Amino acid sequence: MKTNFKILALLISVSLLTACPGSNNRKTDKDYYVKDTNAFNILISQYANNIEEIWGPKEVLIAGPKDYVQYEDNLQTRVHINFVSGIITIETLSDTPIENLKEAIVSTLLMPEPVDIIRRDKISQNLSEEPFLYNQVLDQERQPIRWSGRANSFADYLLANNLNVRSSGSHNITYVEIKLVANHINQRARKFLPLVTEAANRYSIDERLILAIIEVESAFNPYAVSRTDSLGLMQVQQHTSGRDVFIFRGKSGEPSRQFLLDPRNNVDIGTAYLSLLKTKYLAGIKNPISLRYAMITSYNGGAGSVLRTFSDDRNEAIKIINSMTPQQVYRKLVTSHVSQESRNYLVKVSNLLGNH
Incomplete structure (x- = not known):
C-alpha cells in the first residue's frame, strides 16, 4: 500500500458504509470508480488532518488491511491491533491515562464479532457469543478472556505492571x-473456517487456496479496508471483482461496503470471483496447477495482465500456457508479469500452499 500512514481508523470504514452514492446517475463505470475512490481518499485525508492536529505529524496512523484501529475520547485514546506482528497497542494523550486506558483495554478485549460492529443493529453483545479476541489474548493467569470480570482484572494487571510512557x-x-x-x-482462521468451507463447496474452489488468499490479503482481519478501498477478509473491491460477480449473477449495480464488510458475504463474493477466474476469464488452461498459478496472480492483478504476460492475443496466451509445465508458468509469472506486486503476491500465496 503506497502511503505514509500505518493505520486506518475503523471509524472511517464504518462511516463510509453510506458515504458514497449508489449506482444511479453514473456516467461510466470508470468515472464512477475514480470519483468514488477519490472521495474515499479525501475522507481519509480529512481524518488524518484531525489526528495530526491532536497527536502531531509523526503520529498520524492510517490502517492497512492487516491493522485495526479505534479512536476514542475525541481522538485522545486509540487502539491498534497489528494482525501480523500480533501486538495490541493501546495509548492515550489524556491527563487521566489510567482511567482512559482501562476503559479502552476492557472494551478491546470484549469487542464483539465483526458482523455485530459493522451492522450496528444490536444494542449489546449476545452473552452466548465469544468476543472477537477470545483465545487470541490470554490474561496473567494464561486464561482466555470472555467476561467483563476477567477483562477488568487483566486491565488492572497491565496498568500495574506494563504501563509505559513515550515522548x-x-x-x-x-x-x-x-x-x-x-x-x-490460526485462531482467527478457525473463526472463519466454516464460511470458507461453505464457499469452497459452493463454488468448487480449493479450501486451502481461499485460506491462503485470506492470510495474504488481510491476515484474517475482518475489518480490513485498504487505501484502494478493498474490503474485508478477501479484500474485495466493489467496482471490480464485486461488480463482476453481481453481473454474473444477473444483478445490477455492485455490492455495498456494508455488504462486503460482513465476513460471510465477503468470503462468498471473493470465492465466487475465484470461480469466475477459473471457469470464465482463464477458461482453457488445462493443467490444474498452471490454472491455479494464473488464478492467484489474477486475483491480485486481473486476468488480462496474466494472459498478456504470455501473449497479447488471448487464445495464443492460453495455447502458450498449455505448452508449458506448471513450473515454467510459475517462473514466467514471477519474473515477467508487469506488476511487481502481483509477482510477489503469487510467491506469497504459493508459499503458504507449499506446492510450487
Missing part, C-alpha cells in the same frame, strides 16, 4: 502493549 514532539503518550498468542493467525 513524541511535545506530547507524552501513555501506553500498554498486549501480545496476542503465538498462533493468533
Whole structure:
C-alpha cells in the first residue's frame, strides 16, 4: 500500500458504509470508480488532518488491511491491533491515562464479532457469543478472556505492571502493549473456517487456496479496508471483482461496503470471483496447477495482465500456457508479469500452499 500512514481508523470504514452514492446517475463505470475512490481518499485525508492536529505529524496512523484501529475520547485514546506482528497497542494523550486506558483495554478485549460492529443493529453483545479476541489474548493467569470480570482484572494487571510512557514532539503518550498468542493467525482462521468451507463447496474452489488468499490479503482481519478501498477478509473491491460477480449473477449495480464488510458475504463474493477466474476469464488452461498459478496472480492483478504476460492475443496466451509445465508458468509469472506486486503476491500465496 503506497502511503505514509500505518493505520486506518475503523471509524472511517464504518462511516463510509453510506458515504458514497449508489449506482444511479453514473456516467461510466470508470468515472464512477475514480470519483468514488477519490472521495474515499479525501475522507481519509480529512481524518488524518484531525489526528495530526491532536497527536502531531509523526503520529498520524492510517490502517492497512492487516491493522485495526479505534479512536476514542475525541481522538485522545486509540487502539491498534497489528494482525501480523500480533501486538495490541493501546495509548492515550489524556491527563487521566489510567482511567482512559482501562476503559479502552476492557472494551478491546470484549469487542464483539465483526458482523455485530459493522451492522450496528444490536444494542449489546449476545452473552452466548465469544468476543472477537477470545483465545487470541490470554490474561496473567494464561486464561482466555470472555467476561467483563476477567477483562477488568487483566486491565488492572497491565496498568500495574506494563504501563509505559513515550515522548513524541511535545506530547507524552501513555501506553500498554498486549501480545496476542503465538498462533493468533490460526485462531482467527478457525473463526472463519466454516464460511470458507461453505464457499469452497459452493463454488468448487480449493479450501486451502481461499485460506491462503485470506492470510495474504488481510491476515484474517475482518475489518480490513485498504487505501484502494478493498474490503474485508478477501479484500474485495466493489467496482471490480464485486461488480463482476453481481453481473454474473444477473444483478445490477455492485455490492455495498456494508455488504462486503460482513465476513460471510465477503468470503462468498471473493470465492465466487475465484470461480469466475477459473471457469470464465482463464477458461482453457488445462493443467490444474498452471490454472491455479494464473488464478492467484489474477486475483491480485486481473486476468488480462496474466494472459498478456504470455501473449497479447488471448487464445495464443492460453495455447502458450498449455505448452508449458506448471513450473515454467510459475517462473514466467514471477519474473515477467508487469506488476511487481502481483509477482510477489503469487510467491506469497504459493508459499503458504507449499506446492510450487
